Each structure stands twice: as structure tokens, then as C-alpha cells.
Amino acid sequence: MQTLRDQKVFFIDTLSADAKFVLQHVQEKQIITKREYNNLNHDNYTNEKIVTDLIDKVMNKGNDTCLKFLQLLQNEQLQESFPALKKHFTPLPLPALSNDNSPPADEITEYKMSSVPRGFCVIINNINFDSPFKERKGSDIDEESLNRVFTWLGFTVDVYRNKTAQEMKDILTQFRQKLHEGDCFVCCILSHGGKEGVCGTDRLTVNYGDIFGPFTGTSCPSLAGKPKAFFIQACRGKEYQLPVKVEADNLESDEEEDDSEFEVDIGQMITIPDDADFLVTWSTLKGFKSTRNKSTGSCFIQSLCHQLENFCPKSEDILSILTRVNNEVGKKVRSKNFTKQMPVQKVTLRKKLVFHVPPERK
Secondary structure, three states: OOOHHHHHHHHHHHHHHHHHHHHHHHHOOOEEEHHHHHHHHHOOHHHHHHHHHHHHHHHHHHHHHHHHHHHHHHHHHHHHHHHHHHOOOOOOOOOOOOOOOOOOOOOOEEEEOOOOOEEEEEEEOOOOOOOOOOOOOOOHHHHHHHHHHHHHHOOEEEEEOOOOOHHHHHHHHHHHHHOOOOOEEEEEEOOOEEOOOOEEOOOEEEEHHHOOOOOOHOOHHHOOOOOOEEEEEEOOOOOOOOOOOOOOOOOOEEEEEEEEEEEEEOOOOOOOOOOOEEEEEEEEOOOOOOOOOOOEEOHHHHHHHHHHHHHHHHHHOOHHHHHHHHHHHHHHEOOOOOEOOOOOOEOOOOOOOOOOOOOHHH
16 A cells, blocks of 8 residues: 555556546456446546546555555556556565455555545524524634634535525535535534424424435435535533533643523434444534533534644544544533533544645645
């Protein structure tokens, strides 16, 4: 894998002369599946994009697949078509492939995160509701923070405000039907919640199945194998989470907040599809309320944006970043009721998800 990674630019420049010819040979050798071949052999893709995506896909399959690909590039027919390959490879033999069928003892690979743009980021921010639901003051600050951070991370950000339940479903259906050429899909929902899901401005509920279901590999083929990340700021029940007294090993103390500035976004999770490549993060545990500061935004969204800004430039994966968010949010204490809040994640990711900052924005 390291050889392929180190020589990636050379292979892209060389093989882009006839990307579809390479693609045919790779599929014939069963280095990629027929479905992967069809996805890569897209009429709107440039030769460079086909080769780039092909190499990324090969590297994601591990060492043995990388070795098969490198051995293929030493095939006489390919080297006749791409003379630079013959000059590039030394006469030293490649390491032998393992004889067993066990997966290579390799590090956990990363999802590809290099397309421009990275993909779509949808923000649905419901602030004003039909009576008797209260206005969600401070949510505009969360929206602004999410918009800024995901734009900086290279996503195409689309913001929708004050949508009814049906309008929210329509927006999600619209994005299900798109051709997702980017590497990732992100959806942020800021709203009140109920037992069955998240509320529209008309106080009707969008079930969690209606939020996640449209983006499974079956429902949205162009997102198959790509990470889908959902960040939801809403309550998941009516209980306040009480703190557990622990003895600290440092001099830091829990941060007390003025309770008068906090409101709650009264939800409870149903499930997410039994499908790979999902990350769903709720602002609080199942059955509990989630707080939002009317002046500074919600502690969950603000911590999320703060940690993304600090650690994405260091190529830290999202689960490590969310652990930092859990720690930061968990330290906060509301002074009046002395209650806590703890975000929670449901993860079916198969690889590390790293939001690499585009080079021009570092």
C-alpha cells in the first residue's frame, strides 16, 4: 500500500492517458467488482478522476489488493500502452501475495476525502414553530457555526430554515435523488423533538427512519460505500440527566452555566438502518433533554464546531473528535437543576472518517 501511496501522482499522470483501458484490465483481474467498475466508468468523469478514484478504491481494499494492482501494471500489454510504466518499475520482484484468504494485518484504512467539493452538507434549522412550541432562540448561532466550519472543510453547504415536517422530508428526498459525486454526505438538523423523531415547524414529526432511510446504499446508490454523517440537536425525551459525583485528578472543575439562559429542545431515537457507513450523533442520550443557550447556541453544536476547527487540521478522525466533544459537553453543569448532558453516537462506519481540510484553506 505504501508503494502505491508514494507513487500515486505518477500513476495518475501516466494512466490518465487511457483510463478506461486500465479500468477494463482491473475489472478483468477482479481487483474491483463489476458494480465498482460501472460506478467508475461514468460518462461525465474525466480520465484523471477515473484513475484517482480507482487508486483510492484499490488502497482502501488493503495490501493484497494493492499488490495485485501493482503486478497488473507490470503486465506486458499495459506497459506497451503506457511506456512510462516499463521505465518506472525496477526489476526487483514484488512481495509475494499471502497464500491464505485471511485479511491483511493492516491499519484501519480511511474513507476517501479529497474530492472538490467534498460533498453536500445539508443544514435544516427550525427556529419558529406553531403555538405552543417556543421559538428556538440561539439556533441561528449554531447554524452560522456549522455553515462556516463545513464550508471551510470543503463541503457545498445548503441551509434550510423553518420547514414543516413534509418540507423536511421533501428536502431529504431531493438529496437522495442527487448524483453524489463527492466523498461524503453530511446532514445537520436543529429542531424540537418528540418521541418519534424531529419536529417540523408545524409540530408534526419526521421519524428518524425518514431521515436516515433515504441514504442507504439501496435507496441512494451514488452514496453506497461513502460515509453519511448526521448531527442532530434535539431532545430525545423529557428527563434531565443527573450528574455522577467523581473525584477529579486535576485542578479543572466543571463549568457552571446560568440556567436562565438555557432552553430545551423536547426526542427519542427509533433506529438507523442496518446499513454500513453511517455516523449519527445526537446531542443527548436517549430519553433525556438537550439544552441550548439563547445567547451563545447549544453546547453540543458549539463544542462540535470548536473541536472540528482544532483537530481537523491535525487529521484526527471524527470519532476521536466526538470523544473530545463528549468530554467537553459532559463537563458543563447547569446551576439551577444541577443537571448534565452527554452526546451519543451510533456508528456503522467501516473505516476512519477524517475531514481533511482542503490545502488551499489550511
